[in-house]
Amino acid sequence: MLKRLAYLALCACAPLHAAPSMDESRLQALAADPYWIALGHYETGKLGGWRSYVDDDRFFLAQDGAHHPDRELAATLEALYAPASKGDQHAQCVYPARTRWLREQLQLSDLPSPDCAEYKRWFEDVSPHSAVLIFPAAYLNSPSSMFGHTLLRIDQADVQSNETALLSYAVNFGAYIEGNDNSILYAWKGLMGGYPGLFAFVPYQEKLSEYRSLENRDLWEYRLNLTPEETGRMVEHIWELKQIRFDYFFFDENCSYRLLELLQVARPSLDLTSHFPLTAIPTDTVKAVKKAGLVERVDYRPSRERELLARAEPLDKAEQQQVLAVAADTGKLQSPEFTALPKPRQALVQDAAYRLERYRATGQERDADQARRSFELLRAINRNPPPPLEIERPGLPEDGHESRTWQLGVGTREDRAFAEYGLRMAYHDLNDNAYGFPLGAQIEILQLKLRQYEGNDWQVQRLDLATIRSLTPRNDLLKPWSWQVSGGLERVPGKHDDEVLVSHVNGGAGGTWKLGDDMLGFALGTVRVEHHNDFAQFIAPAAGFNTGVLWRNGLGNLSVEAKGDYFTNGEVRRSLSLNQQWELSDSLGLRLSAKREFSQLATAQNEVMLELKWYNY
Amino acid sequence: MKRILLGTLFTAVSINAMAQAPGGPDCGWGNMLFEGQRGTPAHFLASTTNGTSGNATFGMTSGTNGCSTNAALTYGGKSWFAMNGMMNELSEDMAKGQGEALTTYAVVLGVAPEDRAHFAAVTHQHFQDIFKTADITAEDVHNNTLAVLKSDARLAKYATPA
Numbered sequence: 173m174l175k176r177l178a179y180l181a182l183c184a185c186a187p188l189h190a191a192p193s194m195d196e197s198r199l200q201a202l203a204a205d206p207y208w209i210a211l212g213h214y215e216t217g218k219l220g221g222w223r224s225y226v227d228d229d230r231f232f233l234a235q236d237g238a239h240h241p242d243r244e245l246a247a248t249l250e251a252l253y254a255p256a257s258k259g260d261q262h263a264q265c266v267y268p269a270r271t272r273w274l275r276e277q278l279q280l281s282d283l284p285s286p287d288c289a290e291y292k293r294w295f296e297d298v299s300p301h302s303a304v305l306i307f308p309a310a311y312l313n314s315p316s317s318m319f320g321h322t323l324l325r326i327d328q329a330d331v332q333s334n335e336t337a338l339l340s341y342a343v344n345f346g347a348y349i350e351g352n353d354n355s356i357l358y359a360w361k362g363l364m365g366g367y368p369g370l371f372a373f374v375p376y377q378e379k380l381s382e383y384r385s386l387e388n389r390d391l392w393e394y395r396l397n398l399t400p401e402e403t404g405r406m407v408e409h410i411w412e413l414k415q416i417r418f419d420y421f422f423f424d425e426n427c428s429y430r431l432l433e434l435l436q437v438a439r440p441s442l443d444l445t446s447h448f449p450l451t452a453i454p455t456d457t458v459k460a461v462k463k464a465g466l467v468e469r470v471d472y473r474p475s476r477e478r479e480l481l482a483r484a485e486p487l488d489k490a491e492q493q494q495v496l497a498v499a500a501d502t503g504k505l506q507s508p509e510f511t512a513l514p515k516p517r518q519a520l521v522q523d524a525a526y527r528l529e530r531y532r533a534t535g536q537e538r539d540a541d542q543a544r545r546s547f548e549l550l551r552a553i554n555r556n557p558p559p560p561l562e563i564e565r566p567g568l569p570e571d572g573h574e575s576r577t578w579q580l581g582v583g584t585r586e587d588r589a590f591a592e593y594g595l596r597m598a599y600h601d602l603n604d605n606a607y608g609f610p611l612g613a614q615i616e617i618l619q620l621k622l623r624q625y626e627g628n629d630w631q632v633q634r635l636d637l638a639t640i641r642s643l644t645p646r647n648d649l650l651k652p653w654s655w656q657v658s659g660g661l662e663r664v665p666g667k668h669d670d671e672v673l674v675s676h677v678n679g680g681a682g683g684t685w686k687l688g689d690d691m692l693g694f695a696l697g698t699v700r701v702e703h704h705n706d707f708a709q710f711i712a713p714a715a716g717f718n719t720g721v722l723w724r725n726g727l728g729n730l731s732v733e734a735k736g737d738y739f740t741n742g743e744v745r746r747s748l749s750l751n752q753q754w755e756l757s758d759s760l761g762l763r764l765s766a767k768r769e770f771s772q773l774a775t776a777q778n779e780v781m782l783e784l785k786w787y788n789y
Numbered sequence: 790m791k792r793i794l795l796g797t798l799f800t801a802v803s804i805n806a807m808a809q810a811p812g813g814p815d816c817g818w819g820n821m822l823f824e825g826q827r828g829t830p831a832h833f834l835a836s837t838t839n840g841t842s843g844n845a846t847f848g849m850t851s852g853t854n855g856c857s858t859n860a861a862l863t864y865g866g867k868s869w870f871a872m873n874g875m876m877n878e879l880s881e882d883m884a885k886g887q888g889e890a891l892t893t894y895a896v897v898l899g900v901a902p903e904d905r906a907h908f909a910a911v912t913h914q915h916f917q918d919i920f921k922t923a924d925i926t927a928e929d930v931h932n933n934t935l936a937v938l939k940s941d942a943r944l945a946k947y948a949t950p951a
Contacts, residue, residue, distance in 0.1 A: 294847075334902075338878075338893045339871050373847040377874050414847050530877070533823065540924070543823040547880075547923035554884040554916040 194249070194278070202277060203242035207440050210433060211270055211409060213418070214241055227368060228417040233263065249274060252283055262286035268295075269409035269437065291411060298341055298373075300407040301329040303438070305394040305431070305467075306342065306376075307458050308383040309569050310613065311475070321346075322428050322454045325376050325393070326407060329400070337393075342376040343410055345369055345430040347420050369420030369430070371413045380473070385534050388477040392569060394458065397468040398438050406438035428457035435461065442466075458570040472565045476534070477650070480527040482563045483520065484649055491521055492648040499525040499532075502548035519558040525549055528649055572608025573787035574759060575599050579621070583765075583781030585671075592633060592781065594621040602641065602722055603729045603753040605761050605787065611724055612643035612654075612684060612692050619660075632673060636660040643684040643694045643722065654684040654694055656718070664745060665771035666706045676702040680718055690724035700737050706773060707741055714739040728753030728761065746770045761785040820873050820927050822880055822920065871897060873927045880920050886913030898934070900947050911941050 202208060209222075217223040217239070224231075224238040231237075233251050237244035248270050251263035264271045265288030274280060304325040324343040331337055347367035383389045398406070418430065432444040444460050461467060474482070484492060491513065497504045498521060504510055505522070513521065526549040533542050579594030596619040600609050621633040639658035646652060659677040666672030682696030700714045720733030730753070736746040749767040756762055763783045770776050872879060875890045882888030886909055895908045912919060912934065919933040938948035 334896045335889060335892045336896050338875060338889060339897070371847075375871065375874060377871070526881070538821065538824050543821075544923045546823055547920070550880055550884040550920070551917060553881075554913070557885045557913075560885075560887065 194246075199246060200242055202274075203245045205277075207273060207437075208241055208245060210436050210440075211273065211412075212237070212241055212244060213433060225418050226416055227419050231412075231416045245274075249278075252280070254284070256284035256286040259286055260288060260290045262288065264288065265291045267412050269405065269412055272405070272408065294411065295407065298326055298407055299328040300326045300403040301400045302327045302331070303396045303398050303403050303406065304337075304340075305396055305458065305461055306379070307392040307394065307454060307569065308387070308389040309392060310610065311387055311389045322431055322457045323379065324431055324434065326403065338377045338380070340376045341373055342379045343431075343434070344372045344374060344379065345418075345427040346372070348417070367420055368417035370415070370417060371410060371430075373410065373414075383475075384473060385476045385530075388475040390475050390478060390566070391473040392458075393471040393473065394461065394466075395468045395471070396435075396461070396466045398435075398466070402438040406434050409434065409437045428454050432457060432460065435466070439466075455570050455572065455575075462570060470568065474563045476527070476531060478563065479561055480524065480531050480649070481647075483524045483527055483558075483561055484647075487517075487520060487524065489648070491517060492524075494521045495524045495528060495649060498522065498549070499528045499545070502545050502552075505548070505552055515556060516559075519553070519556045522549055522552045522556065523558040524649070526553060531650075567608040569608045571758070573600070573605040573761075574789055576787070576789045577604075578786045578788055579783055580786075581781045581783030583779060583783075585779040586669075586777055588625050590623050590625045592621055592623045592783065594619065594783075596620075601639070602643075602731050603751045603763060604785070605753065605755045605758070606724060606729055607755075607758075611690065611729070612641075612645070612694075612722060614639060614641040614656075616640075631663075631671075632661065634660065634662040636662075643692055645684045645686040645692055647686065651683075653681055654696060655679070655681045656696065656698075664702075664704070665769050665774040665777060666704070667773050669774045669777070672705055674702050674704045676700060682718075687721065688723075692722045693720070694722070695719040698735075698737070702739075707739075707743070709741060712739050712741050712743070714743075714745075728755040743772050744770075745772075759787045761787070820876050822876050822923060822925050822930075824876065872931070876927050876930065879930070883912050883916050883919065886910065894934075898938075898947055900944070904943060904947075907943055908938075908947075911944060912937065 213225040214222045234243040234247035306323045325340050327340045348370040436442050529546050575598045577596040581592035598617040599615050601614045616639040619636040623633040624630050637660045641656040643654045644652040657679040663671040678700035680696035680698035684694040687693045696718045698716045698718050714737040716737040718735045723730045731751045733749050747769045752764045754762040765781045767779045878890035882891035895905045900908045915937045935948045938944040
């Protein structure tokens with residue numbers, strides 16, 4: 173009897189809870205399908221075979237699923253048929269995207285139906301309908317932000333008609349930082365892959381205040397033409413990545429790459445990731461997405477700092493002083509100086525003062541006095557509201573020049589002619605084609621220049637590891653410091669009028685002022701350490717200055733600079749230089765450079781060069 | 790909705806899911822106006838690696854600022870808890886009589902599109918009744934808003950959501 177019961181039970185259960193048997197070739201074909209590869213975040217391994225970017229055992233159902241898409245597929249298929257009583261732990265609840273795809277591919281009509289309460293609640297809360305690619309643009313005073321970041325926003329159905337983007341969620345991929353590593357270790361580990369990458373799903377509002385207020389970055393919103401169905405597919409897959417650890421490397425396996433993968437899950441016909449062989453820079457993400465025809469429209473949200481500056485822009489000197497006075501002491505709202513202003517001007521001053529107060533409060537703990545001042549200003553604004561702030565949209569960041577630059581120059585140094593060949597891996601200098609970049613920002617990574625003098629005489633002219641310059645103008649309201657650092661190898665005047673290759677690190681700090689609409693003047697104090705073969709010391713320190721003018725004109729950017737380094741060993745090295753860019757096209761620029769160098773070790777040297785720059789990739 | 794909230798607030802010790810009621814320890818409900826900004830990048834280069842420290846949130850909890858809510862949700866799964874994180878923006882918009890946070894507030898309160906301009910005008914006019922002090926909390930702002938809506942013939946219907 174017992175035996176018969178057991179037999180019956182077996183018969184009853186087997187067809188119910190077993191995955192359909194599938195022949196090997198069908199399984200292999202399915203497992204090689206680009207969609208399955210995308211869902212598992214597989215890439216072809218260096219030595220053939222597959223490996224997944226996911227670095228987390230919890231993501232895989234098969235023991236060696238990270239390296240075997242086919243075994244993972246077989247294991248998934250089996251798990252889909254587990255008893256429905258597993259509830260939220262059921263594979264169908266944990267892997268909704270895999271489930272949907274396999275169900276469609278294999279017409280699985282007999283799957284158990286677990287109650288995925290947790291997942292359903294989450295999905296309803298998100299209610300995906302459309303998606304927006306978010307790109308926080310570079311902030312001048314934080315050149316590391318130049319590489320940017322991209323995230324996705326998931327909108328509900330009526331976000332556009334209701335203007336409720338503030339209620340949407342943002343999908344963010346970033347390094348997951350644990351413990352209390354110090355800053356240096358943090359930066360190093362972040363760059364070298366010491367932290368795992370994780371997806372987070374946070375209110376868009378939080379991300380907005382992070383970028384617009386804390387970091388003062390403008391935000392660009394690219395509304396994508398994904399259908400509700402495509403958006404839903406992507407969000408299903410994002411659920412599968414909840415708390416799942418990825419490899420994270422700053423240069424390639426970063427946010428940009430992960431987001432492109434997500435878009436491919438949304439719309440399988442897209443091929444975005446294969447265009448990113450080496451490094452994925454966020455602007456490139458935007459370009460790739462745009463090129464694929466995904467962008468429906470572009471919106472711009474200025475940073476809080478830009479809003480403050482725009483509000484203060486029409487104010488004259490005396491009114492700006494009023495802004496400072498009123499922000500410091502709201503009692504001054506009753507002062508004769510303030511009340512003498514016409515009402516509309518008072519409205520502007522009050523608003524600027526409020527914005528200045530909030531700008532200063534950014535990133536600080538709540539301060540009761542400051543809160544009271546802000547509140548008083550709000551009450552004043554309420555009585556006399558300013559007109560809405562209109563801010564002109566700057567150039568689209570993705571239309572700025574490409575990052576990798578090839579350079580070909582011809583010139584003369586004193587009476588010797590030369591040709592110069594250069595390659596820069598990234599990104600932008602003060603004179604480069606300006607569209608989409610702020611004036612006064614420079615960040616260059618890895619630049620090599622080789623020079624060929626007459627008589628086939630070759631030399632390394634310079635090797636820059638990194639050059640960063642941040643020339644942010646000061647005004648009555650905001651007084652940022654300007655600064656610069658650079659390091660590498662370069663040629664400087666040496667004995668017998670030779671050009672000597674030295675290794676150096678230098679930096680400076682100072683101020684920048686707006687001299688005109690498109691003109692900046694800057695003055696920085698500098699320090700430098702250098703290893704120079706003509707010096708007795710192994711390492712020679714110097715202090716000096718670097719000052720100049722930067723002017724955006726009809727041709728391109730012009731810079732005129734004077735520099736001086738006063739070494740402790742008596743050497744004094746100074747130079748005057750002029751650079752004018754002629755912007756030929758989006759991807760081509762012609763630069764005229766002239767320089768005169770003075771040194772205690774050599775006679776003054778003149779150099780003139782005409783250089784073609786090709787912004788290639 | 791308000792009744793449910795008050796009910797849970799005054800429930801002594803609860804062993805069910807409502808333990809995490811508004812005002813609970815994990816719940817950001819009741820942010821004060823001009824609260825310091827959270828999420829300050831504590832590390833150099835935070836913007837470079839786009840790091841997140843702490844628990845990587847995954848929606849839901851943070852959408853309601855850590856408050857688990859069984860209260861009726863007014864708008865596409867979003868309650869006006871969401872406004873808790875936008876208090877500064879809301880106060881500024883309301884003082885000026887227009888802006889995205891103010892529109893959002895109208896939407897989560899269930900104000901129909903044709904009444905939103907009127908809502909903006911009325912709340913602007915009554916800004917000082919709604920934002921009474923510099924250290925007002927989100928909860929009081931909400932209560933004061935409902936009081937203002939009640940006294941307006943056209944908006945009174947939004948003051949007592951079903």
